[in-house]
Amino acid sequence: MFLKNPSIMHYFGKSDTGKKYDHNEDFFALPVSNPQISISKQDIRFKGLLFVLCDGVGGLNAGEVASQMAATWILKDYYSNNSSSENPGENMRKAILNTNYRLYNLAQEHESYRGMGTTVVAALFFEGKVFVFSAGDSRFYNLRGDKLIQITEDQSEVWQLYKSGQLSKDELRFHPRNNIITVAMGTEKDINLQSYVYDYQKNDLFLLCSDGLSDMVGDDDIKKILQKKRNIKKKVNLLIDEANKNGGKDNITAVLVEI
Secondary structure: OOOOOHHHOEEEEEEEOOOOOOOOOEEEEOOOOEHHHOEOHHHHHHHOEEEEEEEEEOOOOHHHHHHHHHHHHHHHHHHHOOOOOOOHHHHHHHHHHHHHHHHHHHHHHOHHHOOOEEOEEEEEEEOOEEEEEEEOOOEEEEEEOOEEEEOOOOOEHHHHHHHOOOOOHHHHHHOOOOOOEOOOEOOOOOOOOEEEEEEOOOOOEEEEEOHHHHOOOOHHHHHHHHOOOOOHHHHHHHHHHHHHHOOOOOOEEEEEEEO
């Protein structure tokens, strides 16, 4: 089995430090042929298109290390797995769990990495479906026609207040504890991954982003930008510009996939 018409997907990603910090703890990985991590065009053709975005947490440079390692290892582990492509979602889940275990062990073995972790949102496009896994508060959105849907749920303190009706979506963005996540890769041996399976169709737009974007730009404004008659590179740049215009209080990362 192989991915049908992979060329009908266009994608672009970009990361920006924002205005508050002088370093970037966000990292994203795209499904491109890369000999350094042993991914070939054939791997992508047979196993689908996997996108990974991570937002690191932890002191010193540990967050930056965690996000880069996590995104790279997940991509490499998934594409190097020789298991049947009949169950791509399960292969993807195993790649994320394996990466979590490796990060956890690394943090236990090296004092400089103690306490490091990272959020993750990963999306695999395969045979008309997108398999999504997430941990933390990095998000995955779908724009279909005039409707923007946040497919993932944040694993954070304030998300529970939003779900119970105590906060609106906009109030959630400005809550003083909106940056406190309840799950992160690398902080525990086992991780509570959220999983979703979603059908995609022609003209869909999918957005993976860190909270540096979603905290600075509300859903209505995200939708307005995604609906503009622009190519996806321009739309990603507009999203990041808007986040910086609104304060740029964190690193900002966006990956846009167009069907």
